[in-house]
Amino acid sequence: MNELLNVTDLSKRFDPDGDAVVDRMSFDVGNNEIFVLLGPSGCGKTTALRLIAGFERPDAGSIELAGQIMSQNGTHIPPHRRRIGFVFQDYALFPHMTVMQNVCYGLAGQSRHHRHRRAAAVLKMTGMTPLAHRMPQELSGGEQQRVALARSIAPAPTLILLDEPFSNLDASMRQTMRHDVRRLLRRNRMSAVLVTHDQEEALSFADRLGVMHNGRIEQIGRPDDVYHRPRTAFVAQFLGRTNLLAADAQGCCAQCALGLVRLDNETAGDIRISIRPEHLRFENLYPGKPAGQIIRREFKGHDLTYTVVLGDHTLLVQTDYSCPFVVGQSVRVVPTEPAVVVESDHGAP
Amino acid sequence: MCAAVAIAAPIIYLVTRMLQADAAQVLGDLFRHRTLGMLWNTAALCVGVLVFTILIAFPIAYVTTQTNLRGRGVFALIGVLPLAVPGYIMAYALLSVGGYGGLWHHLTGQTVGVPSGYWGALITLGLYNSPYMMLNLRSAMLELDPALAHAGRSLGRSRFSVFFRITLPQLRPALLTGALLVMLHVVGDFAVVSLMRYETFSAALYYSYRYSIAHAAGPALSLIAMSGVMLAVDFWFLRRLLLFPSGAQARPRRRAVRLGWWSVPAYLLLTVIALISVAGPVATLLFWAVEPADVGGYPAIWPALRGSLAVSLPGALAATALALPIALLARRYPSPLTAVLERFAFVGYAIPPLAFALSLIVLTRGMMIYRTLIVLIGAYALHFLAEAVGPVRSGLFCASPHLEEAARGLGRGRLATAATITLPLLRHSLIVSAALVFLSIMKELPLTILLKPDGYETLAINVWSYAEDQYYAQAAPFALCILLTSAAFVGVLTIEYRKTT
Numbered sequence: 104m105n106e107l108l109n110v111t112d113l114s115k116r117f118d119p120d121g122d123a124v125v126d127r128m129s130f131d132v133g134n135n136e137i138f139v140l141l142g143p144s145g146c147g148k149t150t151a152l153r154l155i156a157g158f159e160r161p162d163a164g165s166i167e168l169a170g171q172i173m174s175q176n177g178t179h180i181p182p183h184r185r186r187i188g189f190v191f192q193d194y195a196l197f198p199h200m201t202v203m204q205n206v207c208y209g210l211a212g213q214s215r216h217h218r219h220r221r222a223a224a225v226l227k228m229t230g231m232t233p234l235a236h237r238m239p240q241e242l243s244g245g246e247q248q249r250v251a252l253a254r255s256i257a258p259a260p261t262l263i264l265l266d267e268p269f270s271n272l273d274a275s276m277r278q279t280m281r282h283d284v285r286r287l288l289r290r291n292r293m294s295a296v297l298v299t300h301d302q303e304e305a306l307s308f309a310d311r312l313g314v315m316h317n318g319r320i321e322q323i324g325r326p327d328d329v330y331h332r333p334r335t336a337f338v339a340q341f342l343g344r345t346n347l348l349a350a351d352a353q354g355c356c357a358q359c360a361l362g363l364v365r366l367d368n369e370t371a372g373d374i375r376i377s378i379r380p381e382h383l384r385f386e387n388l389y390p391g392k393p394a395g396q397i398i399r400r401e402f403k404g405h406d407l408t409y410t411v412v413l414g415d416h417t418l419l420v421q422t423d424y425s426c427p428f429v430v431g432q433s434v435r436v437v438p439t440e441p442a443v444v445v446e447s448d449h450g451a452p
Numbered sequence: 453m454c455a456a457v458a459i460a461a462p463i464i465y466l467v468t469r470m471l472q473a474d475a476a477q478v479l480g481d482l483f484r485h486r487t488l489g490m491l492w493n494t495a496a497l498c499v500g501v502l503v504f505t506i507l508i509a510f511p512i513a514y515v516t517t518q519t520n521l522r523g524r525g526v527f528a529l530i531g532v533l534p535l536a537v538p539g540y541i542m543a544y545a546l547l548s549v550g551g552y553g554g555l556w557h558h559l560t561g562q563t564v565g566v567p568s569g570y571w572g573a574l575i576t577l578g579l580y581n582s583p584y585m586m587l588n589l590r591s592a593m594l595e596l597d598p599a600l601a602h603a604g605r606s607l608g609r610s611r612f613s614v615f616f617r618i619t620l621p622q623l624r625p626a627l628l629t630g631a632l633l634v635m636l637h638v639v640g641d642f643a644v645v646s647l648m649r650y651e652t653f654s655a656a657l658y659y660s661y662r663y664s665i666a667h668a669a670g671p672a673l674s675l676i677a678m679s680g681v682m683l684a685v686d687f688w689f690l691r692r693l694l695l696f697p698s699g700a701q702a703r704p705r706r707r708a709v710r711l712g713w714w715s716v717p718a719y720l721l722l723t724v725i726a727l728i729s730v731a732g733p734v735a736t737l738l739f740w741a742v743e744p745a746d747v748g749g750y751p752a753i754w755p756a757l758r759g760s761l762a763v764s765l766p767g768a769l770a771a772t773a774l775a776l777p778i779a780l781l782a783r784r785y786p787s788p789l790t791a792v793l794e795r796f797a798f799v800g801y802a803i804p805p806l807a808f809a810l811s812l813i814v815l816t817r818g819m820m821i822y823r824t825l826i827v828l829i830g831a832y833a834l835h836f837l838a839e840a841v842g843p844v845r846s847g848l849f850c851a852s853p854h855l856e857e858a859a860r861g862l863g864r865g866r867l868a869t870a871a872t873i874t875l876p877l878l879r880h881s882l883i884v885s886a887a888l889v890f891l892s893i894m895k896e897l898p899l900t901i902l903l904k905p906d907g908y909e910t911l912a913i914n915v916w917s918y919a920e921d922q923y924y925a926q927a928a929p930f931a932l933c934i935l936l937t938s939a940a941f942v943g944v945l946t947i948e949y950r951k952t953t
Contacts, residue, residue, distance in 0.1 A: 158857050182860040189861040195854035199876050208872070209862030258863060 107294050108132040108155070108262055113164035115150055124150045126318035127164070132262070132294055137285070140298045141305035142315030143341065148298045151315075152264050155296065156189050157182035169261050188255030188263040192270060194247045196239035202226070202250050203235040209258040221257055228287060229253040245276045252284060256291065263288070265297040269304060281308060302342050306330060314338045331379075332367065335446045339377040346378045346418050350442070357442065360416045362393055365441040376442035380408060380421035385434045394433050411436055487670065494652040494678065497573055497645075498635045504578030505634050506627070508725060509585035515718045517593040519711050527722045531586045534729040536938045538895040538912070539580040540643035541931045544919035545733035546576060547647060548740060553922075555739055572648040579729040580644075581637050585630035592626030632686040639678050640804035642898040643916055653678065654898070657806045661902065668810055675804040683802055734935065740928035752914070753929050760894055760910040763825060767832035768840075768890035772882055774833060775840035780874075783848040784856075794841065801838035808835060809902035828903040832893045839892060840885040847881030884945060891941045894934060 108131065115125040124147045132138040140148040153159045155166055157173065157180060165175035168187070173180045197205050206222040213221070226232045229249040239247060248268060255263055268284070269277045285308055288295050299305050305312050306326040313323040314337075322334040333339035336347055350359035352370045357363070359376060366376065388394050395413030402424070409420045411434065418436060428434055512531040516524045534542075549555045550566030557563050567575055600622070601614050609617065642654040657671035711718060775797070782794040800808075812831055816822045855877070859869040875882075897912045904913065911930045918927035 156857075156861060158860070181865070182857070183863045183865050185861075186863075187861065189858065191852075191854040191858060193852050193854060195852055195858040197855060197858070197873060197877075198851070208859070208864075211863065211868075254858075254862070 106131045107134050107136070107169055108296070109165075109167040110151075110155065111165045111167075113151065113154060113166065114162050115147075115154055115159060116162060123147075123162075123318050125154065125161075128315075128318070128320055129164075130313050130320060130323055132296060134294060135289075135292045136294055137288060137308060137310045138294075138296050139305045139309035139312040140296065140315055140320075141302060141309075141312050141341070142300065144300055146315045147318040148300075148315050149266055152189075152266050152296065152298050155262075156187050156264055157185050186258070186261045188258070188260035190251050190255050190263065190265040190268050192267040194239075194251040194271075196247055196250055196254070198239055201236050201238055202231060202242070205239065205250060206254045206257050209254060222253075225253045225257045228256075228291075244272050245280055248272065248280055249283075252287070256287075256293065261294070263293055263295040265295060267299055268297070270299070270301070277304075306342070314341060316341075332443055333377060333445055336375060336377065339443070339445050344380055344419055346380065346383070346416075347445070348376050348378070348416065348442075350374050350376045352444070359442075360393065360414050361436055361438060364438050366444055367441040368444050370444055375445050375447045377445045378438050378440075378442045380419040382438055382440040383418065383420040383436050384422060384439055385409075385420065385426065385428055386437050388433060388435055392435055395436055397428055397430050397432050397434060400428075400430050487674065490651055490653050490656050490671070491674070493570075493650065494639060497570065497577070497650070497652060498638045500570070500574040501577045501581060501638050502631055502634055504574060505582045505585040505630070508578065508582040509589055509630070511718070511721055512582075512586050512725070513589035513593055515711070515722070517590055519715075519718075521711055521715055521718055528590065530722060530726045530730070531590075532583045533726070534579050535583045536942055537580070537730060537733050537935065538643070538897075539576055539641065540647055540897060540912075540916055540919070541737070541934065542580055542729070542733050543572065543576045543644045543647040544915065544924070544927060544931065545736040546572060547919070547922075548736060548924040551922075554924075555736060558739075558743075568648050569650050573645050573650045576644050576648065577638055577641060579725075581634045582725075582729075584633040584637070585627075588626040588630035588633070589623060592623050596622060628686055628689050632682060635682050636679055636802050636804075639675060639682070640806070640898070642806050642901070647916070647919055654804060654806050657810065658898075658901070661810060665810070665814065672807040672810045675807040679802050679804055737928050737931050737935065740925045741932050743925040743928070750929050753911075753933055756909045756911045756914050756930055757933060759908055760912070763829055763832065763900075763910065764890050764893040767829045767836070767893045768886045770829060770833035771836050771840040771889040772844075772886045774837055775844050775885055776878070776882065778837075779841050779844040779848055783845065784853060794845075797837040797841045800834045801836070803835075805835060805896075805898040806902060809899045812903060823903075823905050825905065825908070828900065828905075831899050831903055832889075832896065835896075835899060836889045836892050839888045843881040843884040843888070844878060847878045851877045887941050887945050891938060891945075894937055 110131070111129050113125055113128045114123050116123045126147070128147075128151060130138070140151060142148045150159065154161050154174065160179050161174050166173040167175075168185065171180075172178055173185055197208065200208065203219075203222060203226070206225055207218045210218040210221055223232070223235075226235055229252055231246065231249050231253055234242060234246060234250075239250065242250065248271075251268075265284075269280055272280055281304060297305075297308060299308075309326050311323065311325055312329060313320040314329065315321070316335075316337050322329055322338045324332075329338065330342050333342060333345075339345045339347065348359045348361070350357035350364070350373075352366060352372060352374045354371070355366055355369050357366050357374065357376060361378075364376070364378075393413060395411040395418065397409055398412055399410035401408040401410075405424060407422050407424055407426050409422065409426075409428065411418045411420055413436060420436060509531070512527065515521050516528040516531065521527070546566055547554075547568060550564050551557070552563050554563065554566075566572070596619065600618055605611070605614055639652070640654065641652075642658060645652050645655050646658065653671045653675045657668050657675065660671060661668035778793055778797055781790040809831060812827055813822075816827055821827050855873055856869050859873045860866075864872065895912060897916055900910055900913055901916070904910070911934050914930040915927045915934065918924075918930070
């Protein structure tokens with residue numbers, strides 16, 4: 104396969120006696136691919152990004168970019184020779200330089216004419232041409248974000264790393280910027296690694312994503328695959344809401360609190376299954392089948408989320424806005440899709 | 453690292469030498485009847501000055517931060533102004549009013565008594581040091597979260613109860629920091645107490661030193677011990693008092709206290725302070741400056757000014773050059789070691805200057821550099837290092853460390869990054885640092901007195917020695933020259949300081 108970035112068994116610990124912040128992490132990024140590292144805060148995703156950029160030295164493992172070793176054993180190419188662009192969470196625009204000077208900064212070694220032509224082109228791409236002579240302090244958050252992006256793509260890096268780039272923007276701005284940045288990366292056929300803790304952002308931004316937990320990648324895959332077929336309980340819970348149930352499997356079916364459910368994989372014995380709230384629906388009571396009681400109904404405009412108590416379990420059920428059931432009513436809950444078998448934690452399922 | 457060694461070495465050397473050489477004699481010196489008297493004198497002055505500064509500083513800090521008084525900004529500035537007039541100039545101005553041949557005698561033909569001794573030293577040092585207390589209290593009051601007071605009021609407490617139970621306890625760290633600064637200055641002060649003829653350890657050190665170096669060791673050790681005890685006590689209190697803010701970041705708008713009729717005494721107090729601490733000394737100086745002088749006079753300013761500049765400029769540059777790596781290391785590579793290094797800058801400031809000077813003399817005796825300007829400039833740089841570290845440190849705090857990484861990511865090496873990003877960003881902070889130290893060295897007296905080569909002249913030395921011999925008219929031109937330089941530099945500082953934030 105045509106890989107651009109190969110990260111193999113990367114490990115880093117800051118405290119010699121503490122846990123590894125990044126723990127034997129491996130993933131690849133292809134040409135023109137947007138890869139997203141998703142995880143809760145403190146899972147090591149930013150450290151991973153800083154290792155790739157060369158701001159930190161790994162304790163073990165290797166980083167290879169376009170066939171060239173960046174970090175391995177004693178080798179450590181310093182950050183300024185890696186041709187990797189980095190967009191910081193706080194943008195890190197140089198406060199003593201204009202927008203134009205910021206963008207030109209990475210173009211040292213070229214003639215003045217070339218520098219300005221390239222900077223002008225990048226500013227045009229990001230829509231920042233009218234603000235080229237402003238100082239960073241005079242820009243809004245979204246504008247600073249665009250300049251930071253323009254600055255990092257100006258030297259035409261092999262790879263762009265983005266560290267939580269949208270987290271400092273307000274909700275409405277975030278949507279627009281996400282869309283614009285993605286289109287810009289695509290149009291310039293750039294490869295990028297983005298780090299975020301926002302699952303919605305990860306799902307909508309990524310070509311492929313890796314879900315991180317305690318310094319490890321728990322699952323890598325295309326967004327819909329990871330969402331619909333989470334490999335672990337953590338991934339299932341982190342990517343949106345889910346119902347986790349204990350079940351007793353026999354072949355392609357399993358017995359659980361909901362009764363007999365279909366599974367996505369054949370297996371046997373005690374297992375854990377995950378069923379998304381939107382893959383559950385209500386039916387009228389049927390003698391002999393398990394019944395639950397609705398204890399909460401959240402109206403969210405385009406849909407409804409019900410909370411149902413069923414035996415020892417509390418289930419979330421998502422329905423469309425027209426669902427007639429009310430709080431206090433007894434109902435039967437049935438899955439509409441096969442349940443996903445998940446590993447309960449690291450190691451064996 | 454070198455800075456730390458340079459500060460610590462002479463002190464340790466002094467202590468060990470003195471203890472080795474004739475421990476019995478030194479200890480005997482220490483516990484003589486006179487020593488106890490000086491200990492009492494020093495402590496009494498410390499407490500008196502402390503109370504005095506709080507009495508001045510608290511109202512100023514309060515009315516300029518918590519009330520709707522018109523002209524708050526101007527009065528905040530007035531609260532800082534005493535800093536521009538060095539303590540010994542204030543003392544000289546005060547002393548020169550009274551007595552036979554004093555200003556009052558010149559004007560009315562009658563002599564008046566002016567405070568000298570304990571009260572003279574207390575008033576002068578109190579006025580001069582009040583800005584340190586005021587600035588600390590003021591910034592703490594500006595940081596006060598109004599929501600806490602609102603919470604207190606909503607829980608049914610009166611405004612006074614809230615002030616004493618909620619607001620005041622939050623000001624304790626600022627009070628302690630201010631108190632530490634004030635007391636260190638009082639213990640370390642030599643110029644004012646010598647003019648006021650009040651005997652503290654500093655004065656004792658100086659007069660014993662004139663007799664023999666060995667005799668000065670006792671007072672020097674007492675001085676160091678006293679400052680050490682103060683630092684220790686202060687840190688012990690501060691450690692238990694570190695208060696962390698809780699809850700949301702957004703703060704409700706502060707509602708200013710309406711002063712109403714209370715603004716009259718407020719204005720009165722502020723005006724009196726401005727008159728006594730700034731207008732009074734300046735007017736007195738101007739009076740003496742136009743009096744014909746028997747010796748010296750205006751031509752004598754030039755060699756003294758040259759002398760002052762010849763040590764102030766290199767001293768300021770050296771202190772700034774030392775401060776840059778210290779602050780950079782502490783901020784960019786935080787570790788216990790770099791934190792200790794940064795602390796050392798403050799230790800240099802806390803050691804009483806006379807004791808520091810004496811230990812340098814003992815250390816360099818027999819070396820090539822003994823009694824040269826190199827030692828003097830080095831002593832300045834180490835003593836005022838803390839003043840230089842401060843602005844660089846806060847400048848670095850304002851700049852995100854990502855800026856340097858961003859430059860590395862854009863293809864620049866370490867040196868290129870330092871030259872194009874770090875230094876330009878710190879430019880204003882570095883100028884502020886250098887200007888602060890320059891100003892301090894211009895006004896500095898005790899280090900200069902002990903460490904200057906024989907016959908070397910500075911403005912401060914001339915003011916002090918003429919004033920000590922009661923040649924008030926002769927001292928005036930030099931004092932005015934110091935004040936003018938101070939004023940000019942305070943201007944530069946305010947402009948540059950605005951740019952750093």
